[in-house]
Each structure stands twice: as C-alpha cells, then as structure tokens.
Amino acid sequence: MLVYRTPKTIKENSTFTFCPGCDHGIAVKLVANVLDELNLRDETIAVASSGCSVFLYNFLDVDCIEAPHGRACAVATGIKRAMRAQKKENFVFTYQGDGDFASIGLGESLHSALRGENITAICINNTNYGMTGGQLGPTTVLGQVTTTSPLGRNKEYHGFPIKTAEHIALSDGTSFSARVALYDIKNIMNAKKIIKKAFEYQKKGLGFAFVEILSSCPTNWKLTPVESHNKIKNELTKIYPLGIFKDVLNE
Numbered sequence: 001m002l003v004y005r006t007p008k009t010i011k012e013n014s015t016f017t018f019c020p021g022c023d024h025g026i027a028v029k030l031v032a033n034v035l036d037e038l039n040l041r042d043e044t045i046a047v048a049s050s051g052c053s054v055f056l057y058n059f060l061d062v063d064c065i066e067a068p069h070g071r072a073c074a075v076a077t078g079i080k081r082a083m084r085a086q087k088k089e090n091f092v093f094t095y096q097g098d099g100d101f102a103s104i105g106l107g108e109s110l111h112s113a114l115r116g117e118n119i120t121a122i123c124i125n126n127t128n129y130g131m132t133g134g135q136l137g138p139t140t141v142l143g144q145v146t147t148t149s150p151l152g153r154n155k156e157y158h159g160f161p162i163k164t165a166e167h168i169a170l171s172d173g174t175s176f177s178a179r180v181a182l183y184d185i186k187n188i189m190n191a192k193k194i195i196k197k198a199f200e201y202q203k204k205g206l207g208f209a210f211v212e213i214l215s216s217c218p219t220n221w222k223l224t225p226v227e228s229h230n231k232i233k234n235e236l237t238k239i240y241p242l243g244i245f246k247d248v249l250n251e
C-alpha cells in the first residue's frame, strides 16, 4: 500500500529542491518508502550521480557517496566488494539520470550488469540532460527538440535513442530489469512494487537489478506538470513500453 506520510528514511525537515512538478521527488520518496519497509536504512550505502539525481544525498537519511559523472555503478561495485571483503553485507544502490547511466556511464553500467554485480541501479529517464540545461541525451526521442538539437533529434545525424531496460535485460548477469512510470497513482504504486522487488533481488544475492523510471522534466520540456505527465502517458510509453524485461525468478 502506498504510504503518504514522510518515510523515516527521508531526513527530518527536508524540503525537496527539485523543480515544481518534477518526478524526482516522487521517485526519491518511493525509494525511501521501500528502504523503510525492508528495514534497510542502517545497512544502506547509496551512490548518487551527477545531474539532478545527485540531490538524493540531501534527502535520504542513509550513508551516501557521490560518484564522478557516469561512474556510479563502478563506485557501487567497489563499495559492495570492499564491504564483503570485510565480511559486511551492505545494501548498495545507485540513483542516476539517463545521461549518467546510459551515455557517459554506459560502459560502467553495462559491464556491472554483465559481471552480475549484486547491486541495484535506478535510472531516471527524462529524455534530456536536465540539470545542465536540457541538452540531447541518449534517451532523447526522435523529433524531440532540445538545446543541442534545435531542429529535433534526427536519426541520420544523432542516431536512435537507447532502450535501457531492454538492453540491460540482455545481460546474463542481470537478475531483474523493468521500466515504470509515475504519471498517475496506479503507476506510482506499481513503481514502488518494482523498486521493492529490485531491492529484494539484491538481498537474495541474485545479481544486477535495474529499474528505469520514466520521469518528467517540466522545466526543460517547457510544459506544465500536467502536460508533462500526459506526454509520458500518451507519447513516451509508446516508445519506451512499461513492463518487466527480465526476471530470473519468473523464467
């Protein structure tokens, strides 16, 4: 059941600094809710990345480290392995944007999945580089206007966007890969269930678990929050279908 009170894992008196209507706030709160429910707060080490997702460390009451741009999965790998060498089993997850996970850090992300690192990665896909002003990113869809593609993404010039959840699902080391959205209550509740599953798979030692979250960026999309959610519902989910693409316990 979705809980509306502030999760214990959100720091007291936190005020989210994301832009109005940005889905990062919902995503961070869902992560905190799941950490509460699984009683993971004391053993968690979160790895924040560059971009708007970095603000996770301001809001979550867990140990956090910021990775250099794109390197969150490599840093998470190092932490997980180093703690295990000391016979400590910490829960380690990354919280990254699509530019960080699927462009600048694609090598680190994909190879962490291929190695079957027992970590969880969450990727916020808002189809652009949000914090730096809305440039074209790896997930920018064909025709989408950004500050660096003023005529729209063009497949001849820019190539095609990456379907991250499907690509990560192809790795033999991946235990779980799914894509969710946050544009209405039903989808928010489902996103929470999926994040919980991805966290539980790490606890079961099953390997790399991944959740891609379709997320709004009203500021750079130049849309209202409601228009942004309509865009995700009516346009983006046609290009990035929601669902589970790999689940080792259900194959």
Ligand code: SF4
Residues within 6 Å of the ligand: 017, 018, 019, 021, 022, 023, 024, 052, 126, 130, 131, 216, 217, 218, 219, 220
């Ligand atoms: S720039 Fe976009 S992704 Fe970043 S906080 Fe603002 S709305 Fe959210």
